[in-house]
Amino acid sequence: AEEVGGDDKEVVREYFNNSGFQRWKKIYGETDDVNRVQKDIRLGHSKTVENAITMLTDDGSLRGVTVCDAGCGTGSLSIPLAKEGAIVTATDISAAMVAEAQKQAEEQLLAGKDDLSPAPVMPKFEVKDLESLDGKYHTVVCLDVLIHYPQSKADGMIAHLASLAENRLILSFAPKTFYYDILKRIGELFPGPSKATRAYLHSEADVERALQKVGWKINKKGLITTQFYFAKLVEAVPA
Ligand code: SAM
Structure with a gap:
């Protein structure tokens, strides 16, 4: 059942500027104040980043x-x-996330640099939802974002991201497989306070169809799973 109005994006923005920001900053960070589940998700996500x-x-x-x-x-x-050495344009719907990314980039890219290796180009960070992105990029990447949107919205997002990419588009999403579907249903029976946003699963066939509609095809794929984290990673190229 499609329980979505037009306000998914506002709910997501609000979440990632507040409790979601606190939760995910911790999961994506390196501190020890994470529980077992968060630690597992941290591991899964780091594998997705590595594979990408x-x-x-x-x-x-x-x-x-x-x-x-x-x-x-x-x-x-x-x-x-x-x-x-990539020239990175990095955007997010959440101002809190963008500020944190900027801070971490300054810490990690500028601080402690020796004079021998070439200085990395700082990513250009901007608060912007992906629907309002424009321009052309050699490569567009969008990791673990589609989980916040139903397939009906994801189709348009995928089409838009493909229109910005000249050579390739890399996407990750939570796969709608039988096993994970069951897990998620069980999860929905016990909604915890941390589950402030809905999680939407996407089938690879649906993502593939969305890409095909705009003349793209899947070129490479991978699956990343840990105990509590599941992601399908695909690289698409113009067909
Ligand atoms: N891609 C990052 C990574 O893998 O480390 C972050 C993943 S996090 C689960 C999802 C991110 O997507 C959040 O920072 C959220 O603010 C952002 N987001 C959600 N909807 C968005 C949209 N419509 N446009 C841009 N960013 C969005």
Whole structure:
């Protein structure tokens, strides 16, 4: 059943500027004040970031390559991409996330730099929802964002992201598989305070169809699972 009005995005923005920001900053960080589940999600997410970087660097160096990181969060991907020499544009709907990403990038990219290696180009961070992004990028990446939107919205988001990408689009989403569907249903019977937003699962076939509609095809894919984290990672290219 589609329980969505037009306000998903406002709910998501509000969440990621407040309790969601606190929760995810912790999960994406390195501090010890995380519980077992959060620690597991941290591990799963770090694998997604790692796999995305592998996909991105498989085709050659990122030096000078323009990359748009849509829904950048605290910069978990943007910062390592800048270290690889990419020219990163990083945007997020949440001002709190963007401020944190900027702070971490300054700490990690500028501080303690030796004079020997070339200075990385700081990512350009901006508060912007991905629907209002424009311009053209060699590569567009969007990790773990589609989970906040039903497929009906995700289709348009995927089409828009593809329109910004010249060469490739990398997406991750929570896969709608039989097993995970069941887990999620069980989860919905016991909603905790941390589940302030709905989680939407997407089937690979639906994502593939959304890409096909705009003339793109899946080129590579991977699956990342830990105990509590599930993500399908796909690289799409113009068909
Ligand atoms: N991509 C980052 C990563 O993998 O580390 C962050 C993932 S986090 C689960 C989801 C992020 O998507 C949040 O920072 C949230 O603010 C952002 N977001 C949600 N909806 C968005 C939208 N419509 N446009 C841009 N960002 C959005």
